Amino acid sequence: MIAITRRLSIAAAAAVALVGGFSGVASAQTELTFWTWRQEDRAAYQIFFQAFEKANPGIKVRFEGFEPANYQTILSTALAGGRGPDVMQVRAYGNLESIAKPGYLMALDKTNAPETANFPDSALAAESLRADGKVYALPFASQTMLVVYNTELFTKHGVTPPQSWDELVALCKALKAKGVMPFANGTATAWQNETIVQALLSSLLGKEFEADLLSGKADFTDPRFVGALTKLNELKDYFAPNFSGIDYASSQQLFAAGSAAMFAGGSYEVAAFQKQNPRLKLGVFASPPAKAGEPSLVAVFYDGGYAVNARTDKKEAALKLVRWLGTPEFGTMLSSALQNVSPIKGVRAEAPAVQQVMKLNESAMSYLMLVHFRYQEPSGSVLLQAGVQKMLAGQTTPAEVGAEITKGIATYYAPFKK
Amino acid sequence: MGSATRHRLWVTFLVTPPLAVMAMFVVYPILSAFSYAFFSWHGLSREAFVGLENFADLFAKPHYAQPIMRAFGHNLIVLAALLVVQNGGGFLLAWFLYREPFGFRFHRVAVFLPVILSSVIVAFLWKLLLHPNFGAVNGALNAAGLGNLALPWLGDSRTALAALIFANAWHWIGFPTLVFLAGMQRIPREVLESAELDGASQIQVLRRIVWPLAAPSATVTFTLLFIGAFNWFELPYLMTGLEGSPFGSTDVLGLVFYRLAFGNQSASVQDFGHGSALATLLFLFMAAVATAATIRLRRREIAL
Numbered sequence: 001m002i003a004i005t006r007r008l009s010i011a012a013a014a015a016v017a018l019v020g021g022f023s024g025v026a027s028a029q030t031e032l033t034f035w036t037w038r039q040e041d042r043a044a045y046q047i048f049f050q051a052f053e054k055a056n057p058g059i060k061v062r063f064e065g066f067e068p069a070n071y072q073t074i075l076s077t078a079l080a081g082g083r084g085p086d087v088m089q090v091r092a093y094g095n096l097e098s099i100a101k102p103g104y105l106m107a108l109d110k111t112n113a114p115e116t117a118n119f120p121d122s123a124l125a126a127e128s129l130r131a132d133g134k135v136y137a138l139p140f141a142s143q144t145m146l147v148v149y150n151t152e153l154f155t156k157h158g159v160t161p162p163q164s165w166d167e168l169v170a171l172c173k174a175l176k177a178k179g180v181m182p183f184a185n186g187t188a189t190a191w192q193n194e195t196i197v198q199a200l201l202s203s204l205l206g207k208e209f210e211a212d213l214l215s216g217k218a219d220f221t222d223p224r225f226v227g228a229l230t231k232l233n234e235l236k237d238y239f240a241p242n243f244s245g246i247d248y249a250s251s252q253q254l255f256a257a258g259s260a261a262m263f264a265g266g267s268y269e270v271a272a273f274q275k276q277n278p279r280l281k282l283g284v285f286a287s288p289p290a291k292a293g294e295p296s297l298v299a300v301f302y303d304g305g306y307a308v309n310a311r312t313d314k315k316e317a318a319l320k321l322v323r324w325l326g327t328p329e330f331g332t333m334l335s336s337a338l339q340n341v342s343p344i345k346g347v348r349a350e351a352p353a354v355q356q357v358m359k360l361n362e363s364a365m366s367y368l369m370l371v372h373f374r375y376q377e378p379s380g381s382v383l384l385q386a387g388v389q390k391m392l393a394g395q396t397t398p399a400e401v402g403a404e405i406t407k408g409i410a411t412y413y414a415p416f417k418k
Numbered sequence: 419m420g421s422a423t424r425h426r427l428w429v430t431f432l433v434t435p436p437l438a439v440m441a442m443f444v445v446y447p448i449l450s451a452f453s454y455a456f457f458s459w460h461g462l463s464r465e466a467f468v469g470l471e472n473f474a475d476l477f478a479k480p481h482y483a484q485p486i487m488r489a490f491g492h493n494l495i496v497l498a499a500l501l502v503v504q505n506g507g508g509f510l511l512a513w514f515l516y517r518e519p520f521g522f523r524f525h526r527v528a529v530f531l532p533v534i535l536s537s538v539i540v541a542f543l544w545k546l547l548l549h550p551n552f553g554a555v556n557g558a559l560n561a562a563g564l565g566n567l568a569l570p571w572l573g574d575s576r577t578a579l580a581a582l583i584f585a586n587a588w589h590w591i592g593f594p595t596l597v598f599l600a601g602m603q604r605i606p607r608e609v610l611e612s613a614e615l616d617g618a619s620q621i622q623v624l625r626r627i628v629w630p631l632a633a634p635s636a637t638v639t640f641t642l643l644f645i646g647a648f649n650w651f652e653l654p655y656l657m658t659g660l661e662g663s664p665f666g667s668t669d670v671l672g673l674v675f676y677r678l679a680f681g682n683q684s685a686s687v688q689d690f691g692h693g694s695a696l697a698t699l700l701f702l703f704m705a706a707v708a709t710a711a712t713i714r715l716r717r718r719e720i721a722l
Contacts, residue, residue: 073680076688080463094686102463188573190661191684242550244664245570250549378481379685382661390665393575408481 030317031060035075035085039065044337051333052324059317061087072098079104079309086312087321090137091304092126094374099307100129100136106308107134112319115326123343126302126371137305138326141340144267144357145198145299145367151281153180153261161285163292165204165231172238175261182238184260186246192265193388194381197232198299198367199264203289204228207297207365214372216415220405229391229398236392244393256280267357271339282353286360298360301367302343378408448701454694464690472695482678482692489662489669496583496670497647504587505639508594509632513624515595516602526599530592537589541656544585548572572658575667582668586653590646594639601635602628630720637715641708648704651676671700 036045042065049061064085066074072091076099078084090099099105108116116124116135127137147161154160157178162168172182187193205228212218218225240246240254255263256276263269273280286296306325308318324330331344341349341357349355366372373380387401410416455472458465476482511529515522532540547554550570559568571581605628613623629636651672654662660682662669677685679693 069683072688098460098681098686098688102460186573188570188658188663190659190663194684240551242570242573245548245550245573247545250551374684374686377685377687377689379687381684385684386661386665389663390575393573393664395575395665411479411481 029058029060030314031062032087032314032317032321033062033064033085034087034089034321035064035066036089037066037068037071038089039067041065041338044334047337048330048333051330052321055324056317056320059320061321075099076104082311084309084311086309086314086318088307088309089140089304090127090307092137092139092302093370094376094379096127096136096304097129097375101131104310105136106310106315106319107132107136108138108308108322109135113138113323113326115323118326118328118331118344118346120343120345122300122366123302127305127307130375137307138322139302139305139343140325140334141303141338142300142343142361143303143367144341144361144364145195145202145265146267146284146286146357146360147199148255148263148265148269148273149283149285150255150258150261151283153258154283157261161283162288163296164294165288165290167292168288169234172235176238181240181254181260182262183235183240184251184255184263185239185265186243186248186251187239187389187392188243188245188250189248190385190389191381192248192251193385193392194369195266196264197229197384197388198287199266200235200287201228201232202297202299202365203287203295204231205297205365205368210365210368210372213368214415219416220402220409221399222402226398226402229388229401232388233391233398239392244389252276267341270353270357274339284353284356284360286363295363298364299367300361300364301370373409373413376412378411380405380409383408451694452698454690455698457691459688459690468691472691473699475692476695476699485666485669485674486671486696488666489671489674492579492662492668492670493648493650495579496586496650497644499580499583500587500643500647501640503583504591505594505636505643507587508591508639509598509629509636511591511595512598512602513628515599529595532589533592535589537652538656540585540589541653544581544588545572545657548581548585573664575664578658578664578668582653582657585657586650589653594635594643597635597639598632601632605631630718633715633719637712637719640715641712644708644711645704648700671696675700 034045034049038045042063045063049063053060072095075084075088075090079099080102084104090096090105106112110116115138119139123139123142124135127139128135149161153175157175157180159171159174162171175182185192185196187196205224209218209222209224212222213220236243240251240260246254251263252269252272253276254260256273258277258280263273267284270282270284273282286298289296306322308315308322312318326344328344328346331342331347332349334340335342335347335349335354336351339351339354341354341361349358369380369384383405384401387396387404390396391398391401406416454464456467456469458468458472476486515526515529519525546552548556548571550556550568550573553571555571556568559565569577571577609627609631610623613627618626649672650670654668654670654673655676658664658668660673660677661684662673675693675696676682678696679688679690681688
């Protein structure tokens, strides 16, 4: 009998200790939820968050990944219902607006997040609302439109990255003569047409053209735009055979398999190609200018940023996390773990491919349509994609494409209304 | 309690639960979707009441009206083509199976087999088969010495919609076949035998006896095809993308609706107002035509 009571009392004491212990943990620990569409980065983020938790005892971060295509819908539904995560990855530009404008995100400034000073203006602009000019997220990565090339194929056939447009055409001709497919690109997937334009034509378009678009001095009927598209038409014979039927996945495979020497696309392709074929040796170069010696440009955009839910009841902890995500320490971790270019000043990349892209970024224009004309219907991107797809299929002219884009954007863009 | 009252109570008791379920899961969602069309939206937050403005915009603003009219035209082409290939082909296949040729049991299963595949699998399969460089279709054409007929089927604006229609017919032809076959098997053998005794040719039997007597099957297959053709979404979405590539040549109303309401990667705008307005119009149009067609086709049916 005594034995039983003793056992019972031990059990009771243990139970009290357990309950007490748990409630103690609950009061000291704040758990933040973090939402993202980058499910594939789960492992990397676990490591980032461990570092954060070590530096900020008492805060735990839970990573939750969602399917990229539906992320925007899932996130806005949750936020509209008053739920949603404490901290989240949001996209940039027009997609940011649809989340930030209804007031779901906390505005960040020098006082509540001094880390905003770590970013260049163009990066903060990507995560600002045009209406109030406030920043709603700290950017995490920039992407660059450029040409990825297979260095082994280049060496084998004795060619080097082109310094001018004519050199690019000559290079394609030489490769084709030797039975090598110059570009793996195809046009069947609509958005690929936009990446092709900016990967190959940015130098021909020029930074001045971008400035003139914004001031209203030029529209897309401008000779710089029409001329650049005319040049692109010269190059289509060097795309994948039957390029009009080659979709994004097929063209990626062609390049990753080593069948083609170049791929006009984004810097995000480098990591994807390496993953598909680790033996591939890759280099990158910027779109070639009209004449050798003129500046060659890449086109840059920001992927998205980290934002705080305006209605979270863990504001302090959430803000701590987002501020940490804006430090050079984190930027360096992100860049080395995910091979991304961090926009945070003072971040030095280890991977040579990332270093190369960062070097090219020093001479850059915007990824035009996403950065400036993807806020309203009809979206400049959709107009450009359909127009270029049609032009490369030989069913419309560069001048007509320029006129169509201008007409569409003029329905809402004041500088084009004449 | 009188027996009439008890009967009425009993009926009410039995009918209420299914009615409640219908109201909650069918009627309410449809009506609330209709109501969305009368508001302006910002993302998922509902803003001002705008009356019929969203509906008017769909016709008045060219960046809505042009894709909608083009997509509507494509839906009509899809309906007409599938009516001939899928339903017409299904009728002939059913006649072939009805006459129980050698191995008809195998053929019956083979014809119906694709119907049970999911659209995702069918889309992936036909995308591979139609691949311009590695696809079996162009491979066969090249091997047969018809290399100049080998086209980038899904990338060429002249063939892309036809290729989708063909893939759809391949996927679904077993369904009308089965319905027509069941209809034919209901026709009394004596009718066909007496026609044959009177010296009617195969074509005459098919045209003057089988076709009119299988009319109920035609009504069902036409109505379902009409609804399917105007709700067409999965196959074009999976095979040529949300934009109806190349440059809108495979764009249909289902894709236009999705882009309007939910946006896409290349257009950041989500707009439930205009999206719901289009969905409402599409629903009303389909309900009206399907009702009219059913009434009209029913009249043609002969009771045996």
